[in-house]
Amino acid sequence: MKQDPAHISTVIPERMRAVLLRGHGDISQLELRDDVPVPRPGPGEVLIRVSAAGVNNTDIAVRTAWYAGSVQGADTGAGQALWTGSAMAFPRIQGADACGRVVATGPGVAASRIGERVLVEPIFRSQQPDGTWQFDYFGSECDGAFAEFTVAPSVHAHRVDCALGDAELASFPCAYAAA
Numbered sequence: 001m002k003q004d005p006a007h008i009s010t011v012i013p014e015r016m017r018a019v020l021l022r023g024h025g026d027i028s029q030l031e032l033r034d035d036v037p038v039p040r041p042g043p044g045e046v047l048i049r050v051s052a053a054g055v056n057n058t059d060i061a062v063r064t065a066w067y068a069g070s071v072q073g074a075d076t077g078a079g080q081a082l083w084t085g086s087a088m089a090f091p092r093i094q095g096a097d098a099c100g101r102v103v104a105t106g107p108g109v110a111a112s113r114i115g116e117r118v119l120v121e122p123i124f125r126s127q128q129p130d131g132t133w134q135f136d137y138f139g140s141e142c143d144g145a146f147a148e149f150t151v152a153p154s155v156h157a158h159r160v161d162c163a164l165g166d167a168e169l170a171s172f173p174c175a176y177a178a179a
Contacts, residue, residue: 012047012104013038018147020091024065036093039143039151041106046113046154048120052170053145054097062094062140088140095145096122096138099170102157109154117166118157120145122173126153138173145170 018036022029041047060066065088098120102113122138138144138152160169 012149016148018093019095021063021094022091024063024088026064029063031091036147038149041104041109041151043107044109044154045106045151046102046109046118046157047104047106048098048100048118048150048152048157049103050095050098050100050145050148050150052099052166053095054167054170054172054174055095056097056174058096058137058174059094059139062088092140093143093145093147093150094139095147095150096140096174097170098138098145098150098152098173099160099166100145100150103149105154106151113154113157116157116159117161119160119169119173120150120152121156121158124153124156 014037015035016038017032017034020031020033020036022031039047100118102116102118105111105113120138122144124136124138124142126134126136128134136142138156139146143150162169
């Protein structure tokens with residue numbers, strides 16, 4: 001994908017390390033890979049170099065398909081339903097909690113965002129053309145933070161400027177959303 005050089009902060013590799021969830025189940029479903037394509041930001045998105053990712057009960061519940069039983073009409077087989085009621089697509093990069101730096105911007109996002117230290121708000125909300133709202137959970141309905149790079153809607157990547165470390169900050173998003 002050709003990208004305007006003004007919207008990239010550094011050379012971005014083609015491949016990255018990431019933990020892929022291959023299916024619902026125990027930790028044997030997780031696979032560390034070093035050949036996963038680096039995502040590219042689309043319209044309204046930013047590419048984030050992940051510096052810290054939290055692991056929380058939401059990540060475990062998604063991996064084990066625990067949430068699927070509470071979704072009305074959920075499939076009880078291999079394609080268990082998620083927050084939206086749709087089946088989870090595999091492989092998936094989990095990780096609802098991320099702190100990192102914006103390294104590239106997609107069309108419609110100011111290049112001035114490059115270099116910002118950000119937290120990713122894990123519930124992505126977008127209004128559809130028919131006026132309804134779509135909700136996607138970071139690390140469930142879309143790839144998340146258990147990787148060297150991730151993409152997120154720019155409006156859900158919040159700039160942070162404080163003395164807390166990246167690991168401390170990465171513990172906030174999912175817990176904050178639940179609270």
